[in-house]
Amino acid sequence: SVAAVRGAGGEDGDPEGGGARPRVVYRMPGAEAAVDEAFDAVVCATQPQAARALVKGGCRELYEGLDGFEYEESVVIVHHDARLMPRHVDDWAPMNVLLSSGDRAMFTMWCSEASERWRDDGVADKRASLFQTWNPFLHLEGSGERVAGLDVPPLDGEEKRIVFERPVFSLATLGALDKLRAAQGKNGIFLAGAYARRAIPLQESGVVSAMAVCEALGVKVPWAGETLDRAALLDKYRRRESPEEAWLRRALLAGSAACLGASCYLLYRQRR
Numbered sequence: 001s002v003a004a005v006r007g008a009g010g011e012d013g014d015p016e017g018g019g020a021r022p023r024v025v026y027r028m029p030g031a032e033a034a035v036d037e038a039f040d041a042v043v044c045a046t047q048p049q050a051a052r053a054l055v056k057g058g059c060r061e062l063y064e065g066l067d068g069f070e071y072e073e074s075v076v077i078v079h080h081d082a083r084l085m086p087r088h089v090d091d092w093a094p095m096n097v098l099l100s101s102g103d104r105a106m107f108t109m110w111c112s113e114a115s116e117r118w119r120d121d122g123v124a125d126k127r128a129s130l131f132q133t134w135n136p137f138l139h140l141e142g143s144g145e146r147v148a149g150l151d152v153p154p155l156d157g158e159e160k161r162i163v164f165e166r167p168v169f170s171l172a173t174l175g176a177l178d179k180l181r182a183a184q185g186k187n188g189i190f191l192a193g194a195y196a197r198r199a200i201p202l203q204e205s206g207v208v209s210a211m212a213v214c215e216a217l218g219v220k221v222p223w224a225g226e227t228l229d230r231a232a233l234l235d236k237y238r239r240r241e242s243p244e245e246a247w248l249r250r251a252l253l254a255g256s257a258a259c260l261g262a263s264c265y266l267l268y269r270q271r272r
Helices: 049-056 060-068 170-184 203-216 230-237 242-271
Strands: 003-004 023-026 036-039 042-044 070-079 097-100 105-110 130-135 137-139 145-150 160-168 189-191
Touching: 042 049, 060 170, 060 189, 070 170, 189 203
Parallel strands: 042 189
Antiparallel strands: 003 023, 023 036, 070 130, 070 160, 097 105, 105 130, 137 145
């Protein structure tokens, strides 16, 4: 485990502090004594709250920038309980969002349909499929009481329950990201993670932030110049429309265009 990261030249660049290279204090599994070792550069690829604790004595600017994030607790459950899916099977989709009477949203992925590697053709009953749910809530049978998060009782066929914290993006976060970008690499310390970019904090953002660190360190990413055929990718995973669905989609688009045109015409007549 890593205990601390010290910047090159000591905290805040003190030339008489930590030497010419950044140092890491860590302890190997099973070892009693900690190791203090120098590196050419240190990359903190952790959540921002963990990175902040590590760089406290290594770079003041990074430490202060990481203070601009807020966090929320998330619960993820892997299970076989169809109660967390839409009530009617005909309404099921690979990705499902359910809203409660309050402001809580629950997201459930129908894993058996979302990916070929999770598909189980031997399951006759769709309600026994594999699901993964974020921010679960459930109305208990009998009492009708709504429980959420960690208060959700064990689900049918529950395989794993994980609790983690993730950063919440806000206006304050944008200012924090500007500070981090300006301090990136100072004292030999770099940050990488989904939170470290002005984008939706997904795995792809984490990869892009790591590529930026590689570029700053003079390391060429082999696939950086490749282009992605997005149309082919979407065509591969897009559910095929039935003729009825295609007709309905075109009818809705035509109707929307007609309504918009009529509204613009009426507004024009009123202003004359």
